[in-house]
Amino acid sequence: MVPKLPKWGIDPVPPKHRILGGFDYFILWSSLGVGLLVFSAGSFLSDAPFYHAILAIIIGSIAGSVLLSMAGKIGSDHAVPSLIGIRPAFGLYGSYFAAILNVIQLIGWTTFEILILSKAAQQLTNIHVTFVWNIIFGVIITLFGIFGPLFLVKQWLSKFAIWIVYGSTIIILITLLSQNLPNAISVVGKDMSFFVALDIVIAMPISWMPLVSDYNRFAKKSKGAFVGTLVGFSITNILFYLGGLLLGFGDISSIIISIQAILFGFILLVMLVDEVDNAFADIYSAAISSQSIFHNLNQRHLIIGFSIASTILAIFISIEGYEQFLLLIGALFIPLFGVLLTDYFVLKRCRYQNDMMYGNNLIKIGYPAIVSWFMGSVLYYLLSQLSPIYISQLPTIGSTIPSLIVSSLSYLLITNLHFKFKVVKNKI
Numbered sequence: 318m319v320p321k322l323p324k325w326g327i328d329p330v331p332p333k334h335r336i337l338g339g340f341d342y343f344i345l346w347s348s349l350g351v352g353l354l355v356f357s358a359g360s361f362l363s364d365a366p367f368y369h370a371i372l373a374i375i376i377g378s379i380a381g382s383v384l385l386s387m388a389g390k391i392g393s394d395h396a397v398p399s400l401i402g403i404r405p406a407f408g409l410y411g412s413y414f415a416a417i418l419n420v421i422q423l424i425g426w427t428t429f430e431i432l433i434l435s436k437a438a439q440q441l442t443n444i445h446v447t448f449v450w451n452i453i454f455g456v457i458i459t460l461f462g463i464f465g466p467l468f469l470v471k472q473w474l475s476k477f478a479i480w481i482v483y484g485s486t487i488i489i490l491i492t493l494l495s496q497n498l499p500n501a502i503s504v505v506g507k508d509m510s511f512f513v514a515l516d517i518v519i520a521m522p523i524s525w526m527p528l529v530s531d532y533n534r535f536a537k538k539s540k541g542a543f544v545g546t547l548v549g550f551s552i553t554n555i556l557f558y559l560g561g562l563l564l565g566f567g568d569i570s571s572i573i574i575s576i577q578a579i580l581f582g583f584i585l586l587v588m589l590v591d592e593v594d595n596a597f598a599d600i601y602s603a604a605i606s607s608q609s610i611f612h613n614l615n616q617r618h619l620i621i622g623f624s625i626a627s628t629i630l631a632i633f634i635s636i637e638g639y640e641q642f643l644l645l646i647g648a649l650f651i652p653l654f655g656v657l658l659t660d661y662f663v664l665k666r667c668r669y670q671n672d673m674m675y676g677n678n679l680i681k682i683g684y685p686a687i688v689s690w691f692m693g694s695v696l697y698y699l700l701s702q703l704s705p706i707y708i709s710q711l712p713t714i715g716s717t718i719p720s721l722i723v724s725s726l727s728y729l730l731i732t733n734l735h736f737k738f739k740v741v742k743n744k745i
Contacts, residue, residue, distance in 0.1 A: 326616065327608050329396040329671070330534050337535045342545025344479045345532060346385075348594050349525065350553030351482050353433050356572050358643060359561020361517055364509035367502050370562050373511055377518030378554040385522040385529055386547040387658050392530020393539040395669055399530040399602070400609040403653070405673040406660035406728075407690075408683035415653060416606040419527040420623075422646055423603040426524070427627035428634050429642075430596035431455060433573075435631065440573050448632060454593070455628030459621055461597035486556055489576060493563040500565075512715025516701065518558055519717050520647040522550055526654050528602040600624055644701050644716075651717055652693025655724035656686045664732065685731040693724030 337345075362370040391402040400416045407415060435450035444450075529546065536542035564575055604619035661667060672678045697720035698704055 327398055327401055327605065327612065328675075335396060335535055335537055337542070338537050339541030339545040342533065342536065342542045343549040344545075346546045346549035347553045348479050348482055348549075349598055350521075350550040351486065351557060352430075352592050352595050353437070353572060353576070354429060354592075354595075355521060355554065355557035356561040356564060356576075358517060358521060359558035360564050360572065362509070362514050362558065362562050363565045365511065365514040367562075369511040370514050371559070373514035373518050374555055374558040374562065377515045378522070378551050378558065381519040381522030382547050382551040382554065384654060384658070385526055385550060386543045387662065388526045388654055389529035389533035389546050390539050390543050390667075391657075391661055391669070392532075392534040393536035393542040394667065395671070395674070396534045397530065397674060398534060398605045398609065399527050400606050401674050402530050402661075402669070403657050404679055405665065405669050406657050406683050406686040407653075408680040408686070410681055411683050411687050413610050414687075415527070416609050418649055419606045420603045422524070422649070423528075423599040423606070424623060424627050424630065425642060426599040427458065427596050427603075427623065428630040430592050430599070431458070431627055431631040432634065434592050434596075437573050451628045451631045454596075455624050455631075457593055458596045458600055458627075459624040461593060482553075486553070486560075490556060490560055490563075493560055497563040497565065510715070512718070513702070516647060516715045516717050517643060518554075519651075520643040521554055521558075523651050523654070523717075524643070524646045525550070526650055527606070528598060531602045531605050532598070596627075600627070641703065644703050647717060648694050648697040648701065648703065648720075651697060652690050652720045652724035655693055655721040656689050656728045659725040659728050660686065663729070685728055688731060689724045689728035692727050693720040696720050696723050 359374070362373065365373065388399070391397070392399060395402065400412050400419065403415060404412045431451055431454050434454040435447055438450045438453075439445050439447070533542045533546065561572075564572055600620050600623050603623045604616050607619050608614055608616060661669065670678065697716040700714070700719060701716040
């Protein structure tokens with residue numbers, strides 16, 4: 318019997334509940350890599366030369382999925398959620414700040430998911446009552462959140478949903494390749510460089526990094542979770558960015574109409590499969606992130622509250638700001654995880670202890686990590702299209718690679734200087 322809701326909150330998952338294997342994670346992250354929002358993100362790449370866009374899709378999907386899997390390894394190694402796993406580097410209060418940012422972005426993601434679902438339902442039924450559809454899908458997402466991640470994987474994805482996802486994806490891509498490939502190849506992109514395209518692709522797996530350990534903490538073994546996450550997310554991210562590139566337009570209503578023409582009336586079921594589990598994951602992790610600050614809050618009440626908030630926001634928010642939203646997520650979280658992965662894999666050699674996350678050795682503020690995170694975020698912002706001084710015609714190396722390098726190296730440098738300062742101070 319799968320438990321409806323985990324009762325341990327942000328505490329390490331008890332061994333008897335670490336029941337997910339490598340194939341389970343392949344299924345989970347394949348599904349979470351799927352969605353019309355990914356099609357929409359892929360369509361932005363039509364401003365780049367076709368072969369540059371293809372290269373960015375492959376490299377960005379694999380590189381981003383490697384980073385995602387590495388972040389998830391902290392959770393599967395120690396059975397802890399994401400925002401607990403950053404405490405050894407960022408400290409308790411640093412993790413609180415990251416948790417607040419994470420909750421905000423997750424409410425944003427859920428709002429976009431509800432918008433997509435409502436538009437699809439209206440397109441299929443010709444019943445154009447946005448408010449009603451928002452409520453319907455808000456309720457469905459809430460129910461998934463209440464049942465929890467073990468139910469999602471064991472009862473929904475592995476037995477039913479993932480096979481519809483793969484079947485519909487194959488049909489869509491075969492149709493798009495046969496109809497749109499020659500035109501896509503012939504279009505000469507002029508407004509987007511390879512590295513900007515890479516930023517847009519890698520932002521999708523990066524956006525899941527603050528969530529990944531919330532699910533990978535249920536792993537039987539870290540190796541299985543790592544491989545399943547890497548392979549599953551890489552495949553679907555590549556396929557759906559490719560599909561969006563072949564479609565060639567970013568308007569979500571046009572994307573829905575095009576896919577509906579390919580799949581006929583099957584589109585609503587495909588939408589439910591592709592989008593509801595993504596929205597569930599966002600809402601569930603928003604609740605976990607909130608509990609990392611306010612431990613006594615009821616997880617079920619948080620899930621219901623965040624679902625209501627996203628449902629209301631979906632009435633007022635436009636899907637048009639989606640590309641800027643992706644880049645903003647990159648600016649906030651790519652440097653954060655550049656610092657975290659450096660701390661875990663380089664400095665600590667994968668040796669976090671429980672008392673570094675919960676106990677007496679838990680630091681209050683990780684100044685080196687926070688300063689390095691800030692430096693990387695500022696650099697990402699200045700080099701991206703978010704910047705007011707950004708000029709698209711100038712050569713660029715993008716934002717992702719420089720911000721990762723700067724946040725990682727500055728963390729190593731500041732940590733080393735901080736350590737030397739403490740040694741000198743103790744001697745005095």
